[in-house]
Every structure is written in C-alpha cells, then in structure tokens.
Amino acid sequence: MSRSPPSCSSTSSSGSSSGSREHRFMLAAWFPVPMGGPSDVVLETAASIPWDKLGPRPLCDGCLGRLLGKAGHGLTNPERGLALRARFGVPTGWPCWVCGGLLDELGKFAGLVAENFAPWEFRTFLVGSKVDPEVSAREEALWTELGARHAEPIKSELNREIGKRVERRLGKVAEFAHPDIVAIVDTAFDSVSVQVNPIFIYGRYRKLVRGIPQTRWPCRRCQRR
Ligand SMILES: [Zn+2]
Ligand SMILES: [Zn+2]
Missing domain, CATH: 3.30.2300.10 (THUMP superfamily)
Incomplete structure (x- = not known):
C-alpha cells in the first residue's frame, strides 16, 4: 500500500477542494501520525530556504506554495502555502508581492x-x-x-x-x-x-458566429496599454 495520495499536483486538482480535503482526512485516519502527511516532502524540501529573506513582502498562499510547487504530490499550491506558513511562520498580507492578487x-x-x-x-x-x-x-x-x-x-x-x-x-x-x-x-x-x-x-465542426471578440483594456495593475 502506498502512503502517497494517488495523484500528483497537476492532476489532483481536477476534483473539488472539499473532495481532496476529504481524501486527506481518510488518509490521516488510515495511517498513524508518524507516517506523515502529503505536505511532509514539501516541508522537508523547504527547510533549507532562508524564509526571513522575504522581509516585508507578503505572498498569497498560491505564490508561497508555488515556491515548492515541484516538491511533493497530491497538494494544490495553496495547500502547500498554508503548510509552509504554519511551519515557517511566513506572514500573511495583501496584496501579494508576486501576483498582485491575480490568483x-x-x-x-x-x-x-x-x-x-x-x-x-x-x-x-x-x-x-x-x-x-x-x-x-x-x-x-x-x-x-x-x-x-x-x-x-x-x-x-x-x-x-x-x-x-x-x-x-x-x-x-x-x-x-x-x-x-x-x-x-x-x-x-x-x-x-x-x-x-x-x-x-x-471538418465536422462548424463556427456559429463570425469573428472573435477582441476587447482590449488598459492594464488593470499599472494602467499601461
Ligand atoms: Zn500571489
Ligand atoms: Zn502592467
């Protein structure tokens, strides 16, 4: 029996988030605490990162988790971010310094x-x-x-x-x-x-209307075109 959830980060997400929470709850119920959870690999990999270098720059859960996005399986990046925040005391804040709220x-x-x-x-x-x-x-x-x-x-x-x-x-x-x-x-x-x-x-598909709407707006973040 594998201790890993059945899917990696790029596919686990096809279900609803409540589904994945339920799934992890079931794993936690099946395996005693020393076996660890899906975030263990993320937390181990993150141990060498000098988190204090973030300074006053807040990160959203997704951007924080994406820093370890290729570590571990069966987690969304916001789930990785929450685990990292709890373990390493990374502060919350808004707007996110990386994405500015895009996520x-x-x-x-x-x-x-x-x-x-x-x-x-x-x-x-x-x-x-x-x-x-x-x-x-x-x-x-x-x-x-x-x-x-x-x-x-x-x-x-x-x-x-x-x-x-x-x-x-x-x-x-x-x-x-x-x-x-x-x-x-x-x-x-x-x-x-x-x-x-x-x-x-x-071929067998048909276009129902002509033309594709191409609306352009100033950049929402810096107002530049
Ligand atoms: Zn962000
Ligand atoms: Zn811009």
Missing part, C-alpha cells in the same frame, strides 16, 4: 474563457496564458534570492487552475496533445483569444 481571479478568467468558447462546438480544449512580464520578473527574482530550486512558474499554475475551472463549468475535458480549441488568456488585459484546430473549421 484570486481564477474564477473570473475561467468565465472569460467559457464566454469566448460559447460560439464554438468542440469536445476538448486547452487553456494557455500570458502573464505581465513584471510578475514573472518578480517571481524569478524571488527564486534566486531564496534559492528555490523546486518552484513552479505562475504561468503553469494559471493554465492548470483556469483549465480545471473551465472543465467543471463546461463539462468538457482539457487535452494537451490535440485540443479542438485553445484559449489564450491575457491576464493583464482580461482578454481572451481563441484558436480553433483547422480540422474543426473545415
């Missing part, structure tokens, strides 16, 4: 993708994202400062977490190899562009 808006991004998918018939999809370079620069600076060698980029988390929410909303599946349709979310501009696999334009 609070996953539901909104999923809604935008669903709206932009509405004119199309499709079976499988994929979500990609564009991230403000300032956000990526901040997180990469933090990896260097903290020597975080198991970090996951915010772009991967956005793609996965928006994708999971779109799956639940539409009852369709994300597919990585040959998706029928792809949405690219520009997270700084709240805009979505859609690319449809040409097979489905000329």
Whole structure:
C-alpha cells in the first residue's frame, strides 16, 4: 500500500477542494501520525530556504506554495502555502508581492474563457496564458534570492487552475496533445483569444458566429496599454 495520495499536483486538482480535503482526512485516519502527511516532502524540501529573506513582502498562499510547487504530490499550491506558513511562520498580507492578487481571479478568467468558447462546438480544449512580464520578473527574482530550486512558474499554475475551472463549468475535458480549441488568456488585459484546430473549421465542426471578440483594456495593475 502506498502512503502517497494517488495523484500528483497537476492532476489532483481536477476534483473539488472539499473532495481532496476529504481524501486527506481518510488518509490521516488510515495511517498513524508518524507516517506523515502529503505536505511532509514539501516541508522537508523547504527547510533549507532562508524564509526571513522575504522581509516585508507578503505572498498569497498560491505564490508561497508555488515556491515548492515541484516538491511533493497530491497538494494544490495553496495547500502547500498554508503548510509552509504554519511551519515557517511566513506572514500573511495583501496584496501579494508576486501576483498582485491575480490568483484570486481564477474564477473570473475561467468565465472569460467559457464566454469566448460559447460560439464554438468542440469536445476538448486547452487553456494557455500570458502573464505581465513584471510578475514573472518578480517571481524569478524571488527564486534566486531564496534559492528555490523546486518552484513552479505562475504561468503553469494559471493554465492548470483556469483549465480545471473551465472543465467543471463546461463539462468538457482539457487535452494537451490535440485540443479542438485553445484559449489564450491575457491576464493583464482580461482578454481572451481563441484558436480553433483547422480540422474543426473545415471538418465536422462548424463556427456559429463570425469573428472573435477582441476587447482590449488598459492594464488593470499599472494602467499601461
Ligand atoms: Zn500571489
Ligand atoms: Zn502592467
């Protein structure tokens, strides 16, 4: 019998968070405390990180957990973040120094993708994202400062977490190899562009309306275009 939960971080998340909590509760009930929990690998890996170097920069649970995003299995990044906060006393605060609150808006991004998918018939999809370079620069600076060698980029988390929410909303599946349709979310501009696999334009799928809405807004964070 394995002590690890059955799925890794990139797939565990397909269920609801209450489901995964329930799952971990069951594991905790089956195995005595010395066997440890899913966050043990994360906490062991994080022990060498000089957390005091964060100084006054607050991080949200997701951005904190993503610093160890490639350590351990069966956890979402916010779950990793909560475990790290409890163990190493990382303070809370708002807005998050890395994402500026971007990770609070996953539901909104999923809604935008669903709206932009509405004119199309499709079976499988994929979500990609564009991230403000300032956000990526901040997180990469933090990896260097903290020597975080198991970090996951915010772009991967956005793609996965928006994708999971779109799956639940539409009852369709994300597919990585040959998706029928792809949405690219520009997270700084709240805009979505859609690319449809040409097979489905000329084949058995049909486009229901002409043109794809391409609304542009000033950047919500720095007001730049
Ligand atoms: Zn954040
Ligand atoms: Zn900006």
